[in-house]
Amino acid sequence: MENGKNIYSENTPEIVELAKLSEAADQIENELFVKYDVKRGLRDLNGKGVLTGLTRISEIVAKEEKDGKSIPKDGELYFRGYDVKKLIKAASDDNRFAFEECAYLLLFDKLPSKNELSDFNRLLGFYRSLPTSFVRDIIMKAPSRDMMNTLARSVLTLYSYDDLADDTSLPNVLRQSLQLISLFPLLSIYGYQAYNHYHEGNTLFIHPPLEELSTAETILYLLRPDSKYTELEAKLLDICLVLHMEHGGGNNSSFTTHVVSSSMTDTYSVIAAAIGSLKGPRHGGANIKVVHMFDDIEANVKNWEDEAEVEAYLRKILNKEAFDKAGLIYGIGHAIYSKSDPRATVLKGFVEKLAIEKGREDELKLYELVEKLAPQIISGERKMYKGVSANVDFYSGFVYRMLGLPEELYPTIFAMARIVGWSAHRMEELANNGKIIRPAYMAIEPRKGYMDMKDRD
Structure with missing residues (x-):
């Protein structure tokens, strides 16, 4: 720091070059994760979480077992x-x-x-x-x-x-x-x-x-x-x-x-x-993305009740042609739930009363239309290992907006x-006085002989 300012910023040539070195040094080929059966994100290739502990505190149910198969169910x-x-x-x-x-x-x-x-x-x-x-x-x-x-x-x-x-x-x-x-x-x-x-x-x-x-x-x-x-x-x-x-x-x-x-x-x-x-x-920041996405939809869709127009714009969002160009319809989908997120279901049941009190029924209808269309569009255009539905963030941001809570x-x-x-x-x-949690990581960097300073580039 110099006079309260950074001498080196992220755009300084020295920092840029060092960042490139760091990025190159840390890259690991995707096939190695498959070769060594590493569960990235502690999830298998089907998205199922790796069992790492036991708890009495809460339980999430998204599937049921039938004839030896896991069948998605309402969450x-x-x-x-x-x-x-x-x-x-x-x-x-x-x-x-x-x-x-x-x-x-x-x-x-x-x-x-x-x-x-x-x-x-x-x-x-x-x-x-x-x-x-x-x-x-x-x-x-x-x-x-x-x-x-x-x-x-x-x-x-x-x-x-x-x-x-x-x-x-x-x-x-x-x-x-x-x-x-x-x-x-x-x-x-x-x-x-x-x-x-x-x-x-x-x-x-x-x-x-x-x-x-x-x-x-x-x-x-x-x-x-x-x-x-x-x-x-x-x-x-x-x-x-x-x-x-x-x-x-x-x-x-x-x-x-x-x-x-x-x-x-x-x-x-x-x-x-x-x-x-x-x-x-x-x-924890997904509901902000949801309300910003709806700001964008409301600004670019002329008729909020026109299914075809709303669907066309959602496809643009999914295809990275609109909103933040990330290709995501925010508030739709969850790591565990497939057919429905019970939190979203409960919240939706109470939202209408507040929307009426605040005079925002038209906006609620747009939310409901996107909730209906988005899973169909996503499932039709992307390979999914499970179904998708609205999650709790889909409606919570709308509730906070109606309550006048600042996004911050x-x-x-x-x-x-x-x-x-x-x-x-x-x-x-x-x-439970358990052990310190310490999962294993496999080192894949080859071993090297020491090189004297005078022999380095």
Whole structure:
């Protein structure tokens, strides 16, 4: 750095040449992965994940066995053996929030009684308080344009405020986990407010949290200048949080949680690593791509109800002729689900009410049309080992748009939910006192004799 600027940038000739050397040095021929039966991405050639662990926390079902064959079926998701669809429906029928109840279930393998849930909510409310001057001294200093980086930095900094930060006993890790579950909305939204003020020049709003609010209500209360929200808005955001809070031990960020926890490091380091994983566009940033894709579709398709016109434009997107030229119809397809993603199915069932409240029925019809056409187009033009359908990201971005949530916060809303799953997986890894996770890598570089400096080019 010189006067706050990089002396060497990515376009500096020296850096360009070194990058070429590095790229050439690291290339591995595709046929070698097949020769040595390496499961790239820990998946076989048919996309099936390699079994690397056991979990009691959640289960994803996308197939059923019939006559010795795996047959795709409508997707199912279970939290501790309970169907998520039924958990959400029961909460909706009783007109109550589901996130805290499901958090209790994931952490303790028990559906809470009314009194247990009330006590748990009070505990979360009690922990919803940052250390003195944390907002001023940490969050307001050098605010980042990336909210996930801001969140990770804040989590790592909390280590310094914890006298028992390195204690990996289960009671202490549970205490740390509950605090982080409570604090993620504050860390994320205050970080956004700092960015919005210092980088965008907008008014700074820092609302102190209220202990009695649910997590979904807290997010809207802290984010909006007037702290106001409708019951429907809070309940639908609550459903989004439930659908994102846990998704098996094999997803990238939960697997990261297991891997890093197995080294016996501290909770703050583990969760920061999980945040870094979730930040990746292949994992937690997909719903932003979905809403941007629909912005593009809405701008280029004249008649949103004309199936032929919509289909033609989707083909352009798939053939790298439109939108970002990546050849992907975002929000369609999933690594595991084929016939349907249960999270998308549940969310779609509630979206219509909010679309009516916000006067966006026409846009919802366009989403439904793309949901119908896209799998047909993809299956017709590309060789698929399984079916494709809308995933949870397809509708979640639309919901966040209708709620007026800034795009910068979309990935952190995912994190505000998934911190529960990460906490449960960390507890599970520690409770089983397993070995450090260390899969094998095969070295394929030939051995070489040492060459003296005077003999090198």
